Amino acid sequence: MYKVIFTLVLAVASFMGIQAQEFQGMAVYESKTSTSDFKTRMERNKNMTPDMQNMIEERMKKMFEKTFILNFNKSASIYKEEEKLEASAQAGGGMRMMSSMTGGGGTYYKNVKEKSYTIDKEFMGKEFLIKDSLPNLQWKMEGETRVIGGYNCFKATAVRPASKTDFRNFRPKKEDAATTKPADAAKKTSILDELDMPKETVITAWYTPEIPVNQGPENYWGLPGLILEVNDGKTVILCSKVVLNPKVKTEIKASSKGKVTSQKEFDETVLKKMEEFRDMNQGRGGNGGMRMRSGG
Template sequence: MYKVIFTLVLAVASFMGLQAQEFQGMAVYESKTSTSDFKTRMEGNKNMTPDMQKIIEERMKKMFEKTFILNFNKTASIYKEEEKLEASTQAGGGFRMMSSFAGGGGTFYKNVKDKQYSNDKEFMGKEFLVKDSLTSLAWKMEAETRVIGGYTCYKATAVKKPSATDFRNMRPRKEDADKKEGAKPADDKKTNFLDAVEVPKEIVITAWYTPEIPVSQGPEGYWGLPGLILEVNDGRTIILCSKIVLNPKDKVEIKSVIKGKVVSQKEYDEAVMKKMEEFREMNQGRGGREGGMQIRFGN
């Protein structure tokens, strides 16, 4: 109880301090998604050479290890992947498609006062501007604390339905049929990549926020806590703040972008899922030729 009261007092004091000035902050986040389960599948695949495994691992590392910049004020923020000079031109069609929805993509703007967000995304050569209401998670406040970057952070957890169009949420599909007693694994089982993965019905989110920076902001679409979220962990992806600058000398204009076809999140997800299904059917017709995403499971 003492910790909770102290947290509230600290948040109020800090908030009053921020009111005295035109507050703005910048936070750098490192995002990393574990691919160990996919690596295990590849290592058990006799049809995949060590060189092929190495190439795929390098491509997945580029897809799932990214740096983002969050610029925020008291009510709004913009979250965007850090621009890199090096562009990936070696990935096949399947990897390019997955990279476009493996986290990030355009500028994610959210206004916690209006509870609205927008995100400009490019998918399969088309530009979209996703505009919708922010999802409010039922955060469970914990008393556990830890220090991140010199800031005292408190733990909060929530259960979330993962997005089917965010590749980071996908897990290798369990082959229950092959595990049944007496069942024999297929001698040469071809599986389209999109058929070999699945999205769980729900995931547990663990967040660490600091009342010392009393803004209800965080990376990506995370928000709703009495302090800036410095770390988010969904069991597979970790987004960790590595640097914070309060009231930087060079201010950034925090506003929503306006380019792209305006769609709701549901409309965008449906468009992506439709394209994924078309890609899956096209890939099956290719029979594993170059540019497809055919992989083989089984010995």
């Protein structure tokens, strides 16, 4: 009798273990970064025609408004931008570089069990495989609640250093007409000279314990439930759809293509290339700026 009970308990435990192991979910996120400060700066530029403003606004919209898919299980996830044929066909080198600096381009694999991540990114025609440890976000539980997509969510906040290679963190420098000299204005030969970077950003996340996975979009993680919304600086990432245990399973594993590098080494490569852009434009007499061409 005891042997039968033990066998039944073992079978149930094994079944539950298999179910937990096979558990998988899919979430769709809409990412949007505010460009209002850049728009205000353009409107003040008397040398920029309305057509030029509209063209730049349209390109910025494509760069700063993206859709991502997160496939996750209990221990790992992959986060990737939804592919758009139109964007892929039109993106030139400059646009692809900017895309990689605005959260797009490549697959973001997170393993919360090992506290590590792997990203495959193309930058300036080269394939990189970034491998590093997940950021140690010190979340503070705020106690506020709200409903997102039918799920009860709780608020949490954290503060972390701003990434110097994430273009979404940049903002136009404030100009003081009383202190800005003509000579200083003449020195501004690149868009990089017009931008400023905050030292740190405040993250506000909304997570739901009703989906008990330690996951979220991009590199956000570490809360007792799936993160459905993130406000990070000027960027808002909002979940628009969740599917639990989809019929078609997605293979969740890290990419293996590209030159293996750390996040620090990759950031140094990007910053060096940005400096080269600035030097190149200075050599052209300051009329170039960082151009974003739609052609290849």
